[in-house]
Amino acid sequence: MKRIVYGFAALTTAAWLFGLWVDPPAMNGRGLSHEVFYWNGILAWGYMAMAIVIAARPAWLERATKTPLDELYRWHRTIGFWALGLSVFHWLTKTIMAPVFSLMTLEPVPKIVRGELTGFDLFWSQMRGFAVDSSIWATVIALVLGALVFVKALRYTKWLQLHKLFSALFIVLSIHAIRLADPADFTLPLGIINLAVTAVGLWYSVLLLVRGAGREKEVPARVTDVEVHESITLLTVKPEKPLHVRAGEFAFLATQNEEKHPFSVAEILPDGSLRFAVKALGDYTTNDVPRIAPGDEVRLEGPWGAFTLERFETDAATRRKELWVAGGIGIAPFCAWLQDAAERKAKVADDEAFAKSHPIAKLLWCVRDCADEPMLPKIEALARRAGIEFHIVESKKSRLKPEALFTAGVPDRLALCAGAGLSNAVAEAFVAAGGSKTAIRREHFDWR
Template identity: 30%
Template sequence: MKRIKLSLLGVLALLSLLWWQADPLVLEGDRFFALRGVLVNYTGVLGMGVMSVAMLLALRPVMLEPLLGGLDKVYRVHKWLGIAGLALAVVHWLWAKGTKYAVGWGWLERPPRGPRAEQTVEIFRFFQEQRGLAESIGEWAFYAFVVLAAIALIKRFPYRRFLQSHRLMALVYLALVAHSVMLLPFGYWTTPLGALMGVLMAVGTYAALKSLFRGIGRSRRKVGEIEHLVRHADNGVLEVGVRLKGPWPGHHAGQFAFVSFDPQEGAHPFTIASAWRGDGRLNFMIKGIGDYTRTLPQTLKAGDRVEVEGPYGRFDFAGEESRQIWVAGGVGITPFIARLQALASDPAPKAVDLFYSTSAPDEGFIARLRELAGKAKVKLHVLVSGRDGRLDTEAICHRVPDWKAGRVWFCGPAGFGQALREGFAAKGFGEERFHQELFDMR
């Protein structure tokens, strides 16, 4: 969590610092309108800066995973940059358009405006002539941005509609690039801020075009077919075995992939529930918790084509401590199954306790889990919430007396994870020793 906050603050701080260096902040004439001009420029720079970085992160850059702790964290930074961009865009619009409306309604009186300085650079003269067009493009792009952002943030919109509408964000971004290039104060372009904004908008434009042409992640996609299906009726989990036809780079336990069973629906992220054996086989365990995933047991069959993109993620069970505590809530058991399979053939010297909390126990599934844990030499604790109550920090510490010597790896519902994180933090357990998948891609 700390990395996410620092990343967002770092982007805002860098842009603010360079803007402060580039803008003389001279408030001449009417103070209100002079301040308005300064704030329009500042919010515009910040807004385009954070949106450009968000576009870059949409490319799923694997090289940034070690810095942020996995693609799930990269997407969380992407989300908060988008929210910051939306907030800045609203403030920018209020200063740019709201003031004009106030003048039109007679609430404010605009001071007399002198002639604009004549531009000697041809490209800047052209931009100056297109100022009205640039303002119109920015205004309508802003309205579209607000609508698309609302669809992305309101979870009641189906995931499929979110994917379809979110791709249009690339068109909005390209319109905002045109708006910004023409309206950015000409003096900025000769400063470090201008150089940075030029690079950011160029990279963002590349990312937008790649998104429009569905090129994001293309080099990491492999085609395969469903080899087997196992339905665990009691816990509502569908186990999908896939055999890839192309070379797979291999994966570590805890990583995930974007899986597409239906091109019209698009790809969904699922944790890989199997250790890599070099044979092209992957297993996924899918809980029917959404409109789409609930239909999969009826629509999927052996032999169906599937497209897999990945692997991604840094839920890698690394750490020098001699003990690890794994906590799984419901279908969050998936990455731990993959790790158990890996340890079954190569047990780790660490002492490991696995807590599996479920509200819908499936006896056949749990029997397989116990067998696998036995082979991996992992101590398994199965807790049924309706029978054993809610698993919390106190219960874990009671069952693992030397918990202070370990790390916690959690995968499951966000609220459950947050409660455990806060519980361990209250006991002085460092945040860097609590690992949690942020498995929410919107």
């Protein structure tokens, strides 16, 4: 995704410079301001369209970007803020660049006398005023919506519904993008980029508003079992049609009248059912999920993600050492990893053959209190069956010291599924001890 994001900026800038070379602007304040407006406007427009495509979650998204969805949503947040920042720059270009413009003369605007306009000419003329005025209040609304990202007290469902307004704003701003461009610009590369961005953004904006996100990978499902513990709810869901889910992937779940929420798949059952471990961390997971009952209909979307065991397997020639670190409910994908490894081991004729095809792994689980973890017995049993060394750290007794993990040696690979604080601390300690950044795999928690 990084190549796409920075590649778009480079391509847009190159197209803009090519346009300046082919059709040089008048060297005065008005001509220069138009070109700066055009350049930063297309950049902002492109990043807004990218953010909308990610939010729409088309089935091809991970494959085309070669980036797992959890990481794509981090890019969604980043490029969304870039789009807002560039929009403000676009809006205030004349003010920001006033010192430069003051050194130039303003080309006088010729007074054009037209006859009475009718039909399409009248409509097109009137659209200019709307294109200008609507862009101002659309930018203000977008800034307000962007600020709501930091209001954690806002219920996730309400926040997500408000967030969809970006799609409506894109539709409105498309008039600004097309109407205020010079017709001659559409014959140049930058104008073609503008048209392409507008078409793609409009398509996925409409899909988001009409169909919702991820519809291509959505299937009806039914809840078959629910286990409610103090802070963990274990949900078993049976999709109407089989889904090819790999250990470590995640899916979105939606109950009636609720938006879809992402949860890691903790277990893949023989009949195709999926078991999710849901931690009470927010309003929905605390109040609504424990009330789900067997027989309830849900919508299931997935699978997504690339935090899979296959990414960490090695060949027989080089058996690697790995450290897997989970924080709290971050144990869910590792539970699926252990289940998959245990099943594979059971199918291998001897331990030596299994050892050649699997890494030497150690799983570390950081929890507050073992007594509050209903999955602990299952994790311990799966680790024994899979031949994976398992350790648990209770923060109520002693907190984990990340640097101490690597005093006896640095593993070849590191897998992390925890909150940002713990994941960052362990990753930094791993790199400081001599580990490679490219040997780190992460499942990201915080998308909002």
